[in-house]
Amino acid sequence: MGTEALSPVWARAFDIELDRGEGAYLFDTKGERYIDFTCGIGVTNTGHAHPRVVKAIQDQAAKLIHGQMAMGWSRPLLDVTEELKSILPAGIDTFFFSNSGAEAVEAAVKLARQATGRTNIIVFEGSFHGRTAQTMAMTMSKYSYRQKYQPLPSGIYAAPFAYCYHCPIARKTMSDAERAVLSASCPNDEANACCGYAPDQLRYLLKTQSAPHETAAIVIEPVLGEGGYVVPPTSFLRELRSICDEHGILLVFDEIQTGFGRTGKFFALEHSGVIPDIVIMAKGLASGMPISCVASRREVMAKWAPGSHGGTYGPNIVSLAAARETIRVMKEERLVENAAERGTQLMDGLRKLQADFPSIGDVRGAGCMIGTEFVDAQGNPDATITTKLIKYCTDHKLLLLTCGTYGNVIRWIPPLVVTAEQIDNALQIFAAALDSVQA
Numbered sequence: 001m002g003t004e005a006l007s008p009v010w011a012r013a014f015d016i017e018l019d020r021g022e023g024a025y026l027f028d029t030k031g032e033r034y035i036d037f038t039c040g041i042g043v044t045n046t047g048h049a050h051p052r053v054v055k056a057i058q059d060q061a062a063k064l065i066h067g068q069m070a071m072g073w074s075r076p077l078l079d080v081t082e083e084l085k086s087i088l089p090a091g092i093d094t095f096f097f098s099n100s101g102a103e104a105v106e107a108a109v110k111l112a113r114q115a116t117g118r119t120n121i122i123v124f125e126g127s128f129h130g131r132t133a134q135t136m137a138m139t140m141s142k143y144s145y146r147q148k149y150q151p152l153p154s155g156i157y158a159a160p161f162a163y164c165y166h167c168p169i170a171r172k173t174m175s176d177a178e179r180a181v182l183s184a185s186c187p188n189d190e191a192n193a194c195c196g197y198a199p200d201q202l203r204y205l206l207k208t209q210s211a212p213h214e215t216a217a218i219v220i221e222p223v224l225g226e227g228g229y230v231v232p233p234t235s236f237l238r239e240l241r242s243i244c245d246e247h248g249i250l251l252v253f254d255e256i257q258t259g260f261g262r263t264g265k266f267f268a269l270e271h272s273g274v275i276p277d278i279v280i281m282a283k284g285l286a287s288g289m290p291i292s293c294v295a296s297r298r299e300v301m302a303k304w305a306p307g308s309h310g311g312t313y314g315p316n317i318v319s320l321a322a323a324r325e326t327i328r329v330m331k332e333e334r335l336v337e338n339a340a341e342r343g344t345q346l347m348d349g350l351r352k353l354q355a356d357f358p359s360i361g362d363v364r365g366a367g368c369m370i371g372t373e374f375v376d377a378q379g380n381p382d383a384t385i386t387t388k389l390i391k392y393c394t395d396h397k398l399l400l401l402t403c404g405t406y407g408n409v410i411r412w413i414p415p416l417v418v419t420a421e422q423i424d425n426a427l428q429i430f431a432a433a434l435d436s437v438q439a
Contacts, residue, residue: 013038013401014394021048024418026399034397035426039413041401042225042257042369045284046329047417053287053325060321067317076320083327084295087266089275094301096294097315101256101282102130104292105219107309108280109134111294112217112250115303120210122202122218122249124161126227126405129219129254138219141226141405157210161224162198162236165362165373169195193235202243212247217278222268225257228404229371229411231364234272241274250277250300256292257369260284261330261416264340264367271366287326291319335416342418343367349427350412357434359385370412373404381406385437392433398426 019029024047026036039045046053060076067074081095096111098104109121121138123129129138131145137152139145146152206212218240224230244251253276258268262284265271269279277300282292291314330336347365350372354360359382361375374389376382386402389410393400403411414423 013390014399023047023050024415024422032397034394034399035422035429036399037412037414037426038399038401039415040288041283042262042413043283044288045260045262045416046287046326046335047415050287050326050329050417052329053322056321056325057289057318060318064317066313068312074317074320076317076324077315079324080315080320080327083324084293087327087331088279088295089269091275091297092279092295094296094298096301096304096309097320098292098294098311099290099314099316099319100130101280101292102132102135103311103314104256104280104282104294105129105138105254106132106134107294108219108252108254108278109138109217110309111278111296111300111304112252114305114308115300116216116248116250118214118216118249120155120157120215122157122159122205122210122215124220124224125158126161126163126224126230127158127219127221127254128226139226141403155210157205159202159205160198161220161227161230162194162232163224163228163230164194164233165230165364167195167197169197194233194239198232198236199239199243202240206243206247212249215247215249217250217252218244219252219254221254221256221258222272222274223258223263223366223369226403228373228409229365229369231366234274237272237274241276244277252276252278252280254280256280256282260326261336261339262367262369262413263365264336264343266330266336268366285326286319286322289316289319289322291315291323330416333417338418339367339416342414342416342420342423343370345420345423346370346412346414346427349423350430353427353431353434357438359434359438365412368412368414368416368418371403371409372412373409375408381408383407386410388437389430389433392436393429396429396432398429400430 017029020027026034085093096107123138125140128141129135134153136146137156140158253269255267259281278296280294285291347370350363354363359374360372362373364371374382374385383406386408390400401411403409
């Protein structure tokens with residue numbers, strides 16, 4: 001039996017028939033073992049089939065599989081809200097659960113519009129927020145997510161993201177090497193503050209396209225995901241908070257890909273200290289079980305009219321049990337701390353390779369969310385080399401994915417249980433790939 005019955009719309013990165021997973025490894029039906037640095041696109045943060053999460057799923061499935069919110073609540077639901085409150089900023093204490101990231105983004109937009117009485121939403125170039133009609137309108141990373149689906153919902157406006165390596169101001173005033181240093185320093189170095197281009201363009205947008213009094217929310221990924229794994233300067237995020245406060249606009253952080261330890265903190269917002277009004281989460285919340293969440297302050301949620309939003313399957317009680325155990329595992333096994341340590345190891349290794357391979361224009365990231373951007377001799381995006389590198393690595397049992405508008409960024413998404421030995425092994429394969437492709 002082949003895959004002919006599957007719709008071709010579902011693109012596959014690898015031609016592998018998967019059988020099982022264990023920690024940082026995937027196994028195919030032939031018994032071949034792969035180092036999985038795709039993590040289900042940032043989902044299996046606790047690794048594949050973590051024993052404690054598996055047991056939590058089994059135990060709950062044996063008791064109750066479906067319990068609709070309209071019928072009542074459950075202990076797993078209440079437990080998950082308490083676990084989330086323990087890792088989110090104080091005051092972000094009220095939750096709505098759904099099934100997928102796109103559903104959560106749509107819910108956040110509906111909440112923002114009801115809470116403010118305004119209509120418009122501002123997003124950023126390079127963003128990815130989903131593939132439903134509303135979230136497609138908010139997604140700006142590639143035209144392939146939007147083509148032939150238009151017209152899309154209106155009221156969405158896009159501002160430039162603070163992408164230091166491609167900032168037009170930096171490109172005019174700095175060498176490629178200086179821009180790479182700037183980009184690499186952005187996550188933690190206050191000295192390398194945003195030059196002001198991106199926030200200035202946002203202010204211009206508020207003067208020309210979406211007036212502040214009709215703008216409900218500014219929605220941003222605190223680290224750009226599909227758009228290239230771009231970490232903005234802290235000062236940029238602080239400027240957004242200031243602009244939102246000035247005009248009564250809600251600031252929404254889409255932490256779907258960055259949340260649950262991915263960046264070396266439970267949430268990427270912790271790196272900047274910027275507290276949004278709404279936090280969206282999914283992916284790593286339940287180690288692969290479908291669940292998502294919108295979190296906000298109680299006074300914001302109180303403006304959401306009862307019955308004006310909901311869903312049949314959210315929150316699924318088995319997914320809630322998995323989410324509860326996922327958060328507890330991350331705390332007790334110190335997976336967030338491991339993500340920071342292994343991320344530093346991986347970043348250091350990639351920067352050493354960058355010194356030997358000029359095609360690596362930029363290495364950037366936070367924790368176990370790292371991007372390597374490839375350029376040609378003229379400094380232009382080069383997706384040809386990333387395609388070859390991905391193939392070489394796959395052939396040598398290392399799974400990696402690309403991202404970025406031009407497909408010229410390789411993203412590193414190891415599970416947070418990854419070991420130092422596994423990081424070294426992956427770097428050795430990648431170095432061999434660079435040697436082979438460059439030759």
